[in-house]
Amino acid sequence: MAVQSAVEARFRQRVKKQRDRRDWSQADVAKMLGDKGIKGIYPTTIAKIESGERAVRIDEAAALADLFEVSLDALLGRKHNSQVDELAYLLRLLRDTARDSSQQVGATMETIREQLEELPKEFVGADVLQRVGMDTWSTHLYAALEALIRLETLSEKLLRREQGRPELSEEATMDLEVREDEAQS
Numbered sequence: 001m002a003v004q005s006a007v008e009a010r011f012r013q014r015v016k017k018q019r020d021r022r023d024w025s026q027a028d029v030a031k032m033l034g035d036k037g038i039k040g041i042y043p044t045t046i047a048k049i050e051s052g053e054r055a056v057r058i059d060e061a062a063a064l065a066d067l068f069e070v071s072l073d074a075l076l077g078r079k080h081n082s083q084v085d086e087l088a089y090l091l092r093l094l095r096d097t098a099r100d101s102s103q104q105v106g107a108t109m110e111t112i113r114e115q116l117e118e119l120p121k122e123f124v125g126a127d128v129l130q131r132v133g134m135d136t137w138s139t140h141l142y143a144a145l146e147a148l149i150r151l152e153t154l155s156e157k158l159l160r161r162e163q164g165r166p167e168l169s170e171e172a173t174m175d176l177e178v179r180e181d182e183a184q185s
Helices: 002-021 026-035 043-051 058-068 072-076 079-117 126-162 170-184
Strands: none
Touching (some): 002 043, 002 058, 002 072, 026 043, 026 058
16 A cells, blocks of 8 residues: 555656646646546646545546646656656757747747838937847847747757657658748848
């Protein structure tokens, strides 16, 4: 029974850790599990699972692993693939954050460019403001966009290598090349 308790304790800790890492509330997790077809899950259910007041059913455990994009072994704290799963999760998180950030920087660049172009020519100081704005746009924001795209590309390549798929598919490679070309234009 002591072995089972240690496994359960590791599971509870890892569920909470995975939930906290994503900034999801217990209500968020309960809703997502419900959306996956797991019945009878409420925020209080997640709280009880995390605290050990309630045992987790096998379908719930599997759904939690799917939700967190880790193996059930990783949630159970089993050593076999848990480090690989954790690394894969961190690489996915880094890739997705870089992708989201590059999209935000790109949108910011476009907004600044549009606003600078709308400044009336007769406005005293418009030329200085446009020069400083375009310098900021081209020097800092463009460099940030390029760096984020490189970070996304590298994290994707490393993720694929860790998953035993070192080569990007032709479609994924073209998508990354298009994104790099868009950043440079």
